[in-house]
Amino acid sequence: MSLEEIFDQYLGSRIYKAREKLLPDYVPEDLPHRDEQIKRLALTLAPALSGSRPSNVFIYGLTGTGKTAVTKYVLRRLAEKGGGRIEYVYINCRQNNTSYRVLAELGKFLGVKIPFTGLALGEVMKRITQALDRKHRILIVVLDEVDNLVKRNGDDVLYYLTRVNEQLTNTRVSVIGITNDLKFTEFLDARVKSSLGEEELVFPPYNAIQLEDILRRRAKEAFHEGVVSDAVIKKVAAIAARQNGDCRLALDILLKAADIAERERASEVTEAHVDKARNEIEKNLTVDVIKTMPLHVKLVLASIYLLTKEGGAKTITTGLIYDKYKELVTKVGIEPVTSRRITDILNELDMAGIINARVISLGRYGRTKVVALGVPLKNVEEGLLSDIVISAVIGG
Missing domain, CATH: 1.10.10.10 (Winged helix-like DNA-binding domain superfamily/Winged helix DNA-binding domain)
Incomplete structure (x- = not known):
């Protein structure tokens, strides 16, 4: 197949209507089966609307239970409602797994120039503190997969962020920590643990029926009509349900299966495509887990x-x-x-x-x-x- 044919195939896809609706960073307008978690997080963060610093929140749950999606969903709505008085910054601590890199990401959001390396951590914190106080905002800092940072680098950043309000006059900072590791708090200093855990929220795994519902909704947004059968949806949901109700895995398998169908120039995604996708993903997951x-x-x-x-x-x-x-x-x-x-x-x-x-x-x-x-x-x-x-x- 020529380069031109490959590109033309994706220009006129018989499979996808909107492939991005299956990608992990897509946050849909509706998050089914997470009403309770959305409500609890919203109630915790709502004081920001009246100018009060919300409690810090610690969110636990296995991979693929909707922690990140719910957090982004609630914060997006909160920021819209806040009319510019509330901001949030999202930092993934797997990608930024050192104290310096996390603070550099925060600095970037605040418009602070922090070199890739070379500054003492104390100097970085000083610059960020000064930039924060120029904001005149309530800022919510989301540290996703925060266990990756703490296990590797300790809890200096968490200590700083949960204490920084003592040095601020005009801005207030709250922290949301998200982790897959239920034993993570064992790695924290007692003072950080009590500050970060002002509010705790646990996300249970999805069951097979809930996963089927989520997949049907996403499939309707992502695929042309008739591309994915009910049998395919049920099969993908059953696989993910056996893996601790991992919705992210379910969406990954469906996306990979559809990509395979696209490459094969098929007009629909079949159960055979799901089997191929599952094998590819399981192999990649195993290798990645061992590497880390x-x-x-x-x-x-x-x-x-x-x-x-x-x-x-x-x-x-x-x-x-x-x-x-x-x-x-x-x-x-x-x-x-x-x-x-x-x-x-x-x-x-x-x-x-x-x-x-x-x-x-x-x-x-x-x-x-x-x-x-x-x-x-x-x-x-x-x-x-x-x-x-x-x-x-x-x-x-």
């Missing part, structure tokens, strides 16, 4: 990977994993973690679906945990080999 793991978690996974690849042990027990792990940390030249921590890491990998762990009885010898990879070996290999340290010790 801490070093010791990667070393434990590398131990399981090597034991699986070597095939010498038909059953991979925790004892074998710990022995192999100790070999690897010796090669790397770092101190091993405790066997208790290894058990915790195995539980984390099991919950993430990277491995399957089960306890078996050894009769009078007690019980032990047996482990097997829950994802393809090549995906684990690709994720691990992206790390130079791991690549060196597993012979990549």
